[in-house]
Every structure is written in structure tokens, then in C-alpha cells.
Amino acid sequence: MSILSTLQEQIIIPDHYLQLSQEELETKVAEAKKRLGSRLFIPGHHYQKDEVIQFADTTGDSLKLAQVSGENTEAEFIVFCGVHFMAETADILTTEKQKVFLPDMRAGCSMADMADIDQTERAWTKLQEIFGDTILPLTYVNSTAAIKSFVGENKGTTVTSSNAETMVKWAFNQKERILFLPDQHLGRNTAYNLGVGLDEMAVWNPITDTLEYDGDYSKVKVILWKGHCSVHENFTVKNIQEVRKSYPDMSIIVHPECRREVVELSDAAGSTNYIINAIEKSEPGSSWAIGTEMNLVKRIIQSHPDKHIISLNPHMCPCLTMNRIDLPHLAWCLDRIEAGEDANIIKVEDNIANNAKLALERMLTFNN
Incomplete structure (x- = not known):
């Protein structure tokens, strides 16, 4: 919206x-x-x-x-x-x-608003001109109904931060390439975990309507929409370095909406439920720095007084x-x-809801 x-x-x-x-x-x-x-x-x-x-x-x-x-x-x-x-x-x-x-x-x-339907349809036309009928669109559930509808209409599916790897594997069995909307970081981290090289990923810039990639287009496997979460993008390598220095034995766990370099340097990365469960199952007395939204981090801290838990970024604000x-x-x-x-x-609207539901059901049916 x-x-x-x-x-x-x-x-x-x-x-x-x-x-x-x-x-x-x-x-x-x-x-x-x-x-x-x-x-x-x-x-x-x-x-x-x-x-x-x-x-x-x-x-x-x-x-x-x-x-x-x-x-x-x-x-x-x-x-x-x-x-x-x-x-x-x-x-x-x-x-x-x-x-x-x-x-x-x-x-x-803000992330969902970084991919509107007009931008997406323009991008799709240009990407089809470059790559032909070799692309399957995927969208993070953190997207508007219109984007889910577009993906559903074009045989794609939705993904969550929990099942992104499963759904990207599925997508590569359907087409040679994927377009991942609207969060470039989740898309990049997911594809990297599946063995796709960073040099095989391009970025679509919806502001300039251009593909950001310096190499041979034939090598591109993943096209990442240039969007991000305004909260998770604010966790930095410097935050990790400061935690490592101040608390050498502290484990760092982050959400995969964080930048690639932050995920790379963390001890674990996963969905909100993954983070919650990891803290719940950890030993009393364990220590954690969590890279996700502040309201949730505060609630986790309150729920686990037997553990030392901090936000990875102490100056982080809640999602506005x-x-x-x-x-x-x-x-x-x-x-x-x-x-x-x-x-x-x-x-x-019904016409949007029907195709959006197709995208959701492809994921839900596959997961079941």
C-alpha cells in the first residue's frame, strides 16, 4: 500500500x-x-x-x-x-x-511498498526481453496483494523466511531463473545457502528500470528486486564486531532479512520463529545478541531472565x-x-485475491 x-x-x-x-x-x-x-x-x-x-x-x-x-x-x-x-x-x-x-x-x-505493481509489470516486460521465458517470479509474503497476484498469475509462488530455501529449490525445478521480490537480502541469503554464487545474482533497480549486473547475462540465475526491510538492514558488521569484542562468548543470531555480510558473520540466521525457538531451547546462562525487531527482542528478554540477551544493535528502534x-x-x-x-x-478485489490465493496455495500445498 x-x-x-x-x-x-x-x-x-x-x-x-x-x-x-x-x-x-x-x-x-x-x-x-x-x-x-x-x-x-x-x-x-x-x-x-x-x-x-x-x-x-x-x-x-x-x-x-x-x-x-x-x-x-x-x-x-x-x-x-x-x-x-x-x-x-x-x-x-x-x-x-x-x-x-x-x-x-x-x-x-516500507519493504512491501518498494515493489508496486506498475514497477513490477515494467520489470517483467524488460526481463522477458533479456532472458526470454526462463524466469519464475517468487515473492516474499511481505508484499502487497497485487504483487502476490502478479506472481500467482505467472505460475510463481509466495515464500516465507522459514520455507524460502524449499520454495527456491522448487522454483529452480520449474525454470532456469527466478525473480525474487521484494527483499533482496532474503533472496540473496537464500540463494547463497543453496549454492548460487554471488556472481550469479543480478539486482533489478525499480527506480531506474535497469538490471544491475556487470557480467555476462547468461550466467544470471537469480534476479533480486532492490528492496529491503528498513529494520533489518540497519544491523551492521560493526554491530557484530562490537559484540565480539565486548562479549567474546556471546552467540549472535539474526533474521535472514539482514545484509549478506551480517548473516555471514553471525552464528545463526533464521525466521522469527527460528530465533524464538533457538533461544527457548538454549541452556540457562547462555548469552545471545539478536538481530531483529526491538519489540520482539524486548519480549524475548523478558521471557528468559535466566539468559543474557541483548539487541545486536543497541540503538535500534522498533518498526515504526x-x-x-x-x-x-x-x-x-x-x-x-x-x-x-x-x-x-x-x-x-476479487480478481487480485484470486491470483494471490493461487500463489499462496502453491506454497501451502507444497509444504503440506
Whole structure:
């Protein structure tokens, strides 16, 4: 969802909600949840604030939350505490009888916005001219419904940070090359782990509409979209060097949305669930530096007082767009639902949803 469309859809909540105390807001949300009962379902992403996550009916990554929302057919109202593309995926996987709400329409994703459909269609045309019918498009689930739809229409599939290697292997059995949207770092790290050389990877720049590659195009196996996560790209080699110097025995674990050089120097890299599970299974007294979103890192620290855990980057801020969801917006959203008002509903057009669902189902069927 672009910045312009976000501003156009944004509804400013009444000042009254912003003036309530945290205790008053917590009471409003708790009472609304009680009144709505099983008609309401609140999925909360791992990166959400504690003030919001306390009211989540389930927590997890974006795809898991969308899937669980679709499975909960008893719930009429899905109030998605995450960002726009996640709520879109929930709408795609839920039934027509369910409505998906996003408490604050400003909760977008800078990475998802780095690949819009017009840019992608232009890129596809030019890449077809260069490479012919040898490319299969893949998109990280952290992308807009329109991009998922494009990928689905062109026989491709979605990937998660957990199954990216599996899906890229599958893709190479379909075509000679892949186009990986929209996160170049996850694409690069995944392909590298599968034995693709860095000299076999090109980068598509959607701003200049050019392929960034100095060698012979015939050697290209992976075309990486020039996008990134604004949080994970801020973990650096210097951060790792400082941890190694200050805490020589500390293990460093990062998300694969980090730069290649950061992943290379870390002790382990994996999805959010991989990181959570690794810390849970580690020995008491072990020490960890974690390279992922700050709200999650703080929650992990609180959950494991028997371990020494720090953020890999001590100056890292939480994901700003994820932090748009707060108690005032959640309370306001629930009030609007009880009043019968359709405010902040996320609805993906049928033609886009159908092809996006194809991309998702190819992945889900393969994983099953």
C-alpha cells in the first residue's frame, strides 16, 4: 500500500481516545472483547507493542496469523494487529462472511511498498526481453496483494523466511531463473545457502528500470528486486564486531532479512520463529545478541531472565509502521465494530485475491 493511498484511507480517530489513560483504554478493550465474544478474533504479530499484544487471541508471524484467522470461521470480525499486507493476506484466506479490520491504516510496510505493481509489470516486460521465458517470479509474503497476484498469475509462488530455501529449490525445478521480490537480502541469503554464487545474482533497480549486473547475462540465475526491510538492514558488521569484542562468548543470531555480510558473520540466521525457538531451547546462562525487531527482542528478554540477551544493535528502534497500532486505535476500532460501522476494513478485489490465493496455495500445498 503506497504512502498516498494510506493517507487517503486514513481516518483520524477522535481526540477523546488519545486523552484516555492506559488503564481506561485497557478496560475499554477488555470489555469490548468480552461483549463481542467469539464473534471477535484479534491476531497479533510478533513485532507489536506489549500494550497491544496483551489482547491478542494468538500471536505469530504474518502467514500463520492469516491462516489461523481463516480457520476461525466462528469469528465475524478479524481485527488484525499488524500491517497492511498482513491484513490483506488474512482477507484473502478468510470467508466472505468475515470482515478484516486494521486499527490504523497508516500501519504499512516500507519493504512491501518498494515493489508496486506498475514497477513490477515494467520489470517483467524488460526481463522477458533479456532472458526470454526462463524466469519464475517468487515473492516474499511481505508484499502487497497485487504483487502476490502478479506472481500467482505467472505460475510463481509466495515464500516465507522459514520455507524460502524449499520454495527456491522448487522454483529452480520449474525454470532456469527466478525473480525474487521484494527483499533482496532474503533472496540473496537464500540463494547463497543453496549454492548460487554471488556472481550469479543480478539486482533489478525499480527506480531506474535497469538490471544491475556487470557480467555476462547468461550466467544470471537469480534476479533480486532492490528492496529491503528498513529494520533489518540497519544491523551492521560493526554491530557484530562490537559484540565480539565486548562479549567474546556471546552467540549472535539474526533474521535472514539482514545484509549478506551480517548473516555471514553471525552464528545463526533464521525466521522469527527460528530465533524464538533457538533461544527457548538454549541452556540457562547462555548469552545471545539478536538481530531483529526491538519489540520482539524486548519480549524475548523478558521471557528468559535466566539468559543474557541483548539487541545486536543497541540503538535500534522498533518498526515504526508496526508501532502505529496502539491502544487508542484498537479501542476505537472495537467501538466502531460494536456500533456497526465498517471503518478501516481491508478488502482485496476479487480478481487480485484470486491470483494471490493461487500463489499462496502453491506454497501451502507444497509444504503440506
